Each structure stands twice: as C-alpha cells, then as structure tokens.
Amino acid sequence: MTEKKHQSTFCCQHSGGNDQACVSLVPIFNHLENDQLNEIMQTVKSVRFNKGEFIYTADDEVDSLYIVSEGKIKIFHLSESGKELLIRVLQPGDFTGELALFQDSIHKGFAQTVIDTQVCVIKRSILQELLLKYPSISLKILAEFASRLEKSEKQTIRYATEKVETRIALYLAECMHITPASNEIKLPVSYKDLASYLGTTPESISRTLTRFEEQGFIKKEKQHVLEILDLDGLLLV
Amino acid sequence: MTEKKHQSTFCCQHSGGNDQACVSLVPIFNHLENDQLNEIMQTVKSVRFNKGEFIYTADDEVDSLYIVSEGKIKIFHLSESGKELLIRVLQPGDFTGELALFQDSIHKGFAQTVIDTQVCVIKRSILQELLLKYPSISLKILAEFASRLEKSEKQTIRYATEKVETRIALYLAECMHITPASNEIKLPVSYKDLASYLGTTPESISRTLTRFEEQGFIKKEKQHVLEILDLDGLLLV
DNA sequence: TGTAAAACTTGACTGTAATCAAGTTAATTG
C-alpha cells in the first residue's frame, strides 16, 4: 500500500487499484487497521462511469464521497463570465465530494470522467458515522484540506503574479518533481484542458512549448509526452 | 455576540472586541457552552503588536493560533518570482496560523499588522488538547477550511478567467454583499495592497475606478470610501 | 501646523498574450 503525498497531483499517471482496494488507497483511511478498513469497505458501493459521463454537476445535492479506483476524472468550474476552468484531475486514490460534505451540501463544480472510470461511493450519512467512530479520520481530512488549501493559494498566487510562460514552466517543473525517476512527462489532459488549468489558451501552450523546445529546455516526444532536458533553464525563463 | 459568516471578509470594518471576548468571536469556538469558553479563555494569552510589526514571517515555525481581537492584520505571500501577493486581511474575530497547525508546521506566508493590533494567542499543544476534549471543534474547523478552500478556488478562477476590470467590479460587489445595509464601501487597505490582492497594479485600480465613476456606477467619496450607485451596471462590465 | 512622505492620478508607451483564421497532424470510429 503506497502512501500518496497529495490528492490530485494532476501530473503523472497512477496504476489503478481494484474495487476493494480503493478505500485503502485514500490518505484519509489508509492509516486505519485492517479490520477497520474491511468494515468501511463493506459500506462502499463501486460504480462504473463511461468516458465523458458526469459524476455530478454544479448545483447538485451533495450526498456522497467519491473515490477513484480506476480511470480519470476532471473537476472544473465555470467562472462568473461562463468560462470553464479546470481545477484538478483525479486519478486512482484521489477523491472528491468532501468539500461540500462539510459546507453547503451543493456542488459548486462539475466532475466529468476523462476515460472509463470506476469509483467507490461512500454515502454522506455513513461517512458522518465513520467520523464519530474514528476521530482520527477528521484529523486526516483536516490535513488533507490544509494541503489542498495551500496548493490552491499557491496556484492563486501564480495566476496573479506570473506570466503565462512562467506558469507553464512551473507546471512542468512540478510534474518533474512528482516523477523524479524519469525525465519524461506525460500530460494527463489535452492542451485545451491544460490551458484551462493554467489560465491560458491552447495556442499559447503550443507556442510556449515550441519555444521551450527551440531553447533546448524540453523535447516533444509525441502527443502528451515531453522530455525535460534542462530543468534549471526552464525555471529561469 | 454576533455570528460571522466567513473568516477574513476583506471588505468591511468590524468593531473590535475586548481581550476576553476574542475566543467567543471565533466561529470555531462560539458554538461552545459558556463554561467551556471560559475554560479556553484561561489558556489564552493576549499580545499587542504595533503598526507594521510582523506576527510571523515565512519559514517561521508554527506553534500558535492567532485570533485578532482588535486591529487589522494582512496576510501576504511571495510568488516564485518574488512578487508580493496579498492573500487576505484579518479583522477582529478572524484568525490565522490554523493551516500550518495541521500541515507542515512552517509558515508559508507573512502576517503583518496594518494598524496597532491586539491578538489572542493559543499554543499549538493547547489547541490539540482542545481538539481531543471537544471533538466538535474539529468539525467547525473542517467547515471553516471548506469555506476557505471554496473562496480560494473562486479567487483562483477569477484570476485565471476574468480581466482586471471584471475582477475589480466583482470585488466591489462582494463588499456590497457583506454590508448590504449601506451603499458605502470602505476599502480596508491602500490601492497598492488592493492591487496586490486583485493581481493588478495601483495604476489600473485608479484608472478603473475613475472609469466606473464616469460611467455612473460608483462615486468616490474620499480616500478609501466609495459609494455604489449602480451595482447591476457594475456587474455587466 | 508645516514639512516630508506616502498615496493616488494621469499620460505615453510597450509587451504579452488573447483572438481570429487557416492549415496540418493525430486520433477515433464505423
């Protein structure tokens, strides 16, 4: 059972877990004893979604926590002016729905599968029982929230202060950091979605990556796959 | 004792509380019984900071939760390229330090007083005892984190998708929403800091507000005070 | 209250990146 550093890394691909294992993949549960895990697994329903299906949409009632056991889900919001913004991409072990469980009980964003996806579903009422029964879960979720908040604020700061070229460079550097073994980066989504995540346009992504390649910082291997040749150079743009 | 909707509203001025009352002002505590509140107040230290002093700076060890009982504190971060970004302004009843308490135990940002400020300090170890003794506090903090996360993501979306003029209009609208009784908005900080919060420059703030005034959306009363004349018009820019 | 400093305003200029458009490549699917 591998410990994950963060939820929604957005960079590299994880190997999928099986239906039963999804609970044990999640940081908020994987500190529990085996028999406690088994007890939780009993209460979990496994559901399959086809590519492009919505798990939930904005304004839906929140009544469940969704854990990805296989596949990929993108979470996006609509801005005040109707533009789409990708918030994160969930991979196996990541989860969603937790925010609204403690807050408004209405979803603010959209969750849509990128490929065929298997999710584990925990009902709100069952989760609340679990929080009472195992208080350590609350602390885990607090840590998870703190981590998410930190990431979100970091992202906010980047949007507000860095230019597009720098944001793209920082994004690539972050991907490298997550898979340090290899210099190869596999983008989890299309340029269109990546542009939406980085607050720019597909054209700008294309131009910038081409420029990075001309400058010898990266090499485009094939669609969605890049090789980082000069990380330090990249971070000095 | 008034209930506050959010931490760090960043828009309107609150009336200050006294030393003893600060604990009861905070959403994470104000659901507790009076004798429980009194117990917590015993453990709290009250500290005074002069204008411009730092409560903490980035890379400081985290060992306390700070609750503002009087005054104003700005929380800002530095971006990768060294630019300053204002994250929020704390007013009486708001608190800071909670994030790192559950996470890295190192501060990522800076907390600096804007005017002379009185804060209540709760030591990390005491807060942790409180969390064990009163589990409902954890749930309150979870809700608080959820709210903060939602706000942060909303702000992120704005930076990423809206132009400066729209961001300023949305900011003003939000201030209106917090003080619906009056059409008057009192900006909590200088244009320089507001620009840092909205990811723009003081010049752009000045120009935009002048344009809004020419268009009849607002009226500049005096420095830091605006009157909103046409909220709907403002939101259609 | 007078002086210095800070905050704000306005103008001119510049650069980044968005938009629009058309063409190319890659992926999907019947």
Added chain:
DNA sequence: CAATTAACTTGATTACAGTCAAGTTTTACA
C-alpha cells in the same frame, strides 16, 4: 482502413494592462 473529427500548429492582428514618469493630493508626524 478510410473517413470524420478532434487536437495541435502557425501566422496576423488586436487589446488589455503593465511599466515608467511626472504631477497632484492626501496623510503622517515632528
């Protein structure tokens, strides 16, 4: 595997907003 669609590339143009500079107003404080 061919056909259709989606994704990406490249170019030309535009505009938003940042920067620099100089002047004005307001605030702070000695």
